[in-house]
Each structure stands twice: as C-alpha cells, then as structure tokens.
Amino acid sequence: MSTTSKQPNFLFLFPDQWRWDWLACAGYDIPVKTPNIDKLAARGMRFTQCRTNSPVCAPARAALATGMRYQNCGVPGNGFNLDTTRDTFFKHLRNSGYRVAASGKTDLQKHGKWKGLDGWTTAMGQLGFTQAVNQAGKHDAVNAGTQSPVDPYMNHLHQHGLAQVHADDYHRRGKILREGAIGPDLKIDATPSPFDSDHHTDDFCGRAARKFLQDWAVSEPWHLWVNFPGPHEPYDPTVAQLAVYDGVDFPLPVQPGPVDNDHQAIRRAYAAMITGIDDWVGKLVAEIERRGEMENTYIIFTSDHGEMLGDHGRWNKAIANEPSVHVPLVVAGPGIEAGTQCDALVELIDLAATITELAQLQVPEEWEARSIRKQLLEDPKATHRDIQISALKDWKLIFDGQYKLVVTQEQPDQLYDLIADENECTNLAEQLPDVVAKLKARLEKEYA
Template sequence: MGAAAVDGEPERTNQDAPNIVVVLSDEHAAAASGCYGHPVVQTPNLDRLAAEGTLYENAYCPSPMCVPSRLSMLSGRHVHDIGAWDNGVLPGAGFRSWGHHLRAAGYETVLAGRTHFNGPDRLLGFDRRLTDDLDFWITHDGRPPRRVPEWRRGSNSHVTEVGAAEHVHTRHDVNATDAAVEYLRGRARRPGDRPFLLYVGYMHPHFPLVAPPEFLAAYDPATVELPPTWDESVQAQHPVIAQVRRAFRNDEPPGPDLQREATACYWALISHLDHQVGRLLDEVDGSSLRDRTVVIYTSDHGEMAGHHGIWQKQVFYEPAVKVPLIVRTPGDLHEEPRRRRVTADVSLIDLLPTLRDLAGLSPEPSLPGRSLLSLPEGSRATRPVLSQYHAQGMVDGGFMLKLGRYKYCYYVHHPPQLFDVVNDPLERVDLAGDPDYAAAVGQLDAELRRVVDPETTDRRAKEDQRRRATGSADLTSPACSRDRGR
C-alpha cells in the first residue's frame, strides 16, 4: 500500500494485524441461543465460538430498528449524532463506516449479504461486495415513516405468517455464506496479502417466520413454553407501549397455539443462521486463517417474540434491545479452553473502537464507544449505554439508558419507566413512580442528558422527517454532526 490518506488518516499496512470476520444477523435476541442459557434453542456453532472466545452478557443495540442500529454501529456514533432516525434514511457523503476506518490501516474491506444500506452507494467506504441485499429491502427515496397516532401496520403477519417452507431469505443467507466461504478460501491461499475485514450479513432470524423444514423439524410447537407475559393486557401497560402495540397490531395477541408455532419457527431460523455461522467457522478453522483471524458475532437488535404481548422490536424491553455479542481472537485459541464472560454493559457502537484497536490504529477521541479489548474478563465496569427510537409506532422520541442493574426509559411528553433488571428480569414492575426510587430516577435522567438532550433531539428528528416527507430535504443524512442535540 502507498502513503495515500483515507479520510485524513495516513494509509499504512500493519503486517501483524489480524484478519477480521464480523457476522451480523438480523433480529436475534441474545437470550435465544444456547451460549446465553436458552434450554431449547440449538446453536452449537455459536456455543463453540463462545466457548473459545469472550461472550458479552449485557450488549445493547443503539436502536431497536434495523437501519438506525446498523448505521450507528458502522459509524461508531449515536443515532442522534448522525441523524439515523428511521429505516428510510439515506447515508450521505459525510458518513464514515468501518470500511473507511480500516482502509486507513491497509485492510481490504469486503461486504457479503445483508447490510440494509439505503440508496445507490452499495459500499459505504468498503472496497467491494460479494453479494448484496435483496432488492425489496433497499430504499432509494429516503421517505420517512408516518409518526402519527392513527398509523397502523397493514397486518400482524410478523407473527401470523409462519410455517415450514423454502423462502427467499433462506436462499439469500446461503448465497452470502457461499460467497464468503469462497472468499475465505482464496485468502487462505494468499497468506502474504494485506489483512482483510469481511462483514457477512444475514437475514435470519428476521420475520416472516417461514423456516427451512429440516430445521423446524427439531422444534415441536406443542412443547414450546410461552413467556409469562405473552398475554399481558394492553390496557394495563404504559401509554407509549400501548401505542406501539396498537400501531404494530400487537394489541390483540394471537392465540397461544399460533404463538407457539411462531416461536418454534423463530428458533428454527436461529438454528439455520447458526448453521451458516458454522460453515464460516469451519472454513476459517480448517485453514491457515485460524491463527490470524478474529471472529465476531452479533445482531442489529433483538425480537420480543411474545414478551409483554409484543412481536418485533421498537421498544426497550430486554428481548428487543439486548443482543448477542461474541468475540474470538487468535490469542484465545492458544489458551486453555474456558468460558470467558464480561458482564459490563456494552454497546454495538463499541465495535468500531474495537476494530480500530485490532487493526493497530490509535484511539479516535471523538468516538463515544470504547474498545471491547479494554474490558477484562468478569469486568463489571459501569458506563451508561444508550438506545433510542424515532420511528413509526412511537409518536414522540424514546430513549433508554442502561446503567448497571437499572434501565431508565424516557419518553418525550410521557412519564418515564424504571426497571431493576437484576431483581425483575421480566421487567414487570415499573419503579419510576415509587418514591423510594426517586433518587435513582434523578441520577439516571441526569446521566441521559449528559449524552443527549431528549427534547431537542425529538424536535430535530421530527423536523428532518417532515422535510424528507415533503421531498424538500437534501437527503445527505446521516452526515456526522456530533455536537447537534447534546
């Protein structure tokens, strides 16, 4: 590589830098995997990766919605810093992704499969693509969703469209694996080449819950145990949660038999995803790449899967915002096998500082995240972790701050929520109105406002969405503007 600059950083190649494979699924709740303790879901390959690497027990997404979470993760910046409000946002010229950053370290940066980028730029700073998103998932006009009380999803097909069959999502994922395996095979034959970052994105286990028959055969719907809150009454819920449920047609939950079938299909999609991860691991571990390749697995957000009567995401309950996160480095493979776990709260925005750390780049002070490599095993270091939502179903902005045992949910123009997720893991008891927790609410609200101004951010989001709805916006969002809305 020459001495050219990439976005202001001198381009250089560190021959000792590891290769990096990042696997990103869509809508995989952390709890729905064997290595996170699920007694039924079969994920032998993720379990193997966790047994050989480090599992982060409390990893959270930047937003419980696909595009905002992904753009925040790829830029290493909060949703409000880059204006990634909803699934219609088009990344603009100021957006800097993992690709931009690691090219500065001399990496070849490659994409395969699901990325959910919108617009004509299908690389966003990466060098090349092996396969792309499905066409019908790509938005080009930048139109925002309608954030009005009367908006409702056309149906609740996200839970009612279930069963055993072949599906275009399954074919997409297999094709992405095929392309990634071929790439890895070629790179193993060229050990002297510059290091690479390979991002492999999967559709599964995102709805529709149509699962490959051979994977669904492992799960009998009749034996599925529904979550204790599956039939929770919408009338008894927080008004914001009730509004989201109505918007996504979750206000009248399907019967228990259908929910059992939907759950079994969700688990089957996770097992199919796990099979694809296993194919990638086998290719890495069966070649010279094994001793010089970092493997990372995570998901863009979770899936409620019936908890609190909700399917999909769009809320701040644990099944929607807590994601699996596993990191295996070459050094892990030379230690005595043991389960390494970190309990500290971490965020997907921490991945960019981690990738920069692995690539030998110096820390970038403007990034709000931190390298995961700086957290020792068993670390309980406390740091506020932020998630936020500004899309359909939630008329006014919603913000979540997770700090240790407490989760604080702030809703513009509505009362907040407070949960103690240690004593109340199902998040059934809202403590926000309890006088004994007034100090905790005050502390967490102050912590939230140190990161983001909720009211100003809500106004910014709505104004940007109004401009985009009328076609008057210069659709360059999200361009980095770190000082706005703080």
C-alpha cells in the same frame, strides 16, 4: 496477552433481529440449538450485557459503522441512508490495506432499494468496502424486486424462475409485522418457506461470504461482515430447518397479548432460522480453518437488535423493552482466554472501536465508541461503561447495570430493576423518584 504482530483478520457475523437470550450458551431455559456459536463462546468470550444503540435495522447499523450513538449517527430511521461522506470503521480498515467485504443485508443504504444485481454499488465503495454482495432485506427484496430484481438475491430467484413464488409466499402470510407491532387482529404465519437451502435467503448470504473466503489470497488481511437477513420475520425457515424442532416446546411469551397466536409454532420457526444461521457459522469457521488462519482471525457474533417475539404482546423491535434492545455478543480469537464471560456494559457501537484497535489502528477521538480490547485480552472483569444509552425517535433509555429508565415524549417514565425484574413487569418510577431523577440528569448530560 497480546495479539500477533501481523494485522488480524475479522469474521463479523451479524444476523438481523436475534435477541440475546436465544443462544444455548446463554444459559436460559430455551431449547434453541446453536452448537457452532456455543463453540465460539467456549473458545472465547461471551458478553452478557450488550445492547444496541437503536433497535431498528438502519440506525443500528449506521451507529455501528460510524462509531456514534443514535443521536449522532445521521440515520434517524429506516427511511434514511448513511451519508457516504461519514467516517466509518470500514474506511479505516480499507485505508490501511484490508480487504473489506460484506455479504447479506447491510442496510447502510436503506432508503434506496437498488443494491445492484451483483450486490455492488458505488455507495458501497464510498462507505469503505472493497467488495460486496449486498442484499435487500426480507421485506424490501420482495416489495421492490418481484417484477424486476433490485438486489442479487431477487436476481438469483428471477434467474431460476422463482421470484413470483417467493412473492406469493410472502404476501399470503398476511399482515406485515411493523416496528413494535401490536394489535387485536395480529395473526402471525409461521409456516416454512417454499424454498430449500438452494434458494433460501440466509443460505444465499452464507454462500456469498464463503466464496469470498474461497477466492481470497492469504497474503493480505481481511474483514468480512456477514449480514444474514434472518432470523428477522417473516418466520420462514426451510422445511428441513423446521423439522429439527418438531415436537419441541418453548417457554411462552412473558405477558402475551390478547391475540391467540400459535406461539409454539412461531417460536419453533424463529429457532429454526437461528439454527440454520448457526449451521453457516460452522461452515464459515471451517473455511477459515481450511485457509490456516484461525490463529490470526477474530470471530465476532452479534446482532443489530432483538425481537419481542410476543413478550408483553409485542412483536418485532423498535421499542425499549429488553427483547428489543438486548443483543448477544460472542468474540473468539487470538489472545482471548477460552470459555470466559464478561458482564461489562457494552454498546453495539463499541465493536467499531474494538475492531479498529485490534487491527492496530488509531481509534478517532471523536467517536463515541469505546474499545473492549482490555476486557478481551487483559481483564474480563474490568469496568467498561458505567451506563448504556439506546434511543429511537420519541424515546430514550439509560441503564446503569441495575436500573433501566425509559423516557418518552408522551408517556409516563418507566423504571425497571433488571436484576430483580429481568422481564420488566414492574414499573418502579413512582416508588423510586430519586433514581429516576439521577438517571434523567445523566441522560440529559449524555445528550447535551
């Protein structure tokens, strides 16, 4: 199968902190409602083995943008900006005639809190965008923009006299969940937002994306990157979103920590944010249908990283466990056989090469990203990578499809058989030293 001769459009749906197993179509015993993403999976292909190259917002997004793994993307942590002189797949699209737009939390310029009151700065243009309504993240927007707005979302709240209401709600929730958060006093608030959909941050992002689609002429190709700030904590869905899960029980965390959090309340709130974003997936797809462009548009859904959600007593992300690094991936569009599943090992950066190739452009040889076009359009059972790599600061992991090795600077090696032990409860490093040695050697080769 092949695509049409006209360059296709791309709707790239990119929520923040969405773990791989929290999709109804993923088949896990989790009563989360994602009907619109499920429809995309039914129309296209769902990938079961996609992992981020680094489970923190800014490094993951920089790696994706540049098509380079963590160690080469130039952003070692959330306190850094992506150098605007770096090559990005956004630049390749723009230079070939695409409209390249973004809404929501891009986090490509994470260190600088200023995003522009309309969401546009010179840096966004330098990174390859032609338009943007670039929001600050859920923490940054409040902490930097309560007194004076630094991004379009807080500007919106200021204009409606709601900025302090938002700040008060944020701060009353107490201790902020830092990366990989754990602690004896870590009590988590999961009460709903004081705002309805008129003022909630994910709805603001969705409306900005829809307006791009409503305003653009159909005559030129476009790539729209929609960066929903949720379901990143704080766990603050609207009252209406939370009502969908009233009385619904979720599986409890794997090996939860000692703090007696209300895990059902937290998981209902996380699910409610997910369903709220799923609603926007449906609205944006409807807008593409209205434009008559479904036959020439690829729709990609994934996330920058996952969420521990209390598993192993941990919250947030930034650690090497599966809930932190394993992300969902669904792709629908021309030439993709409906209702297919692909179990190939895919890294998040591979989407940079995939979009570039599907846009009928040359993928730079120096990129570490590898296109999954073959799996999408020819053979979903084709081998893609034989290993995956993810890293952050003092740890690295390598996964070969069965064994996952985590190497840290100051802790013992961890080896898990993810086929037999998906929840990573049994460290096999001492029992299988030959497997550890083999994976370590390959890891060193990848970092050479």
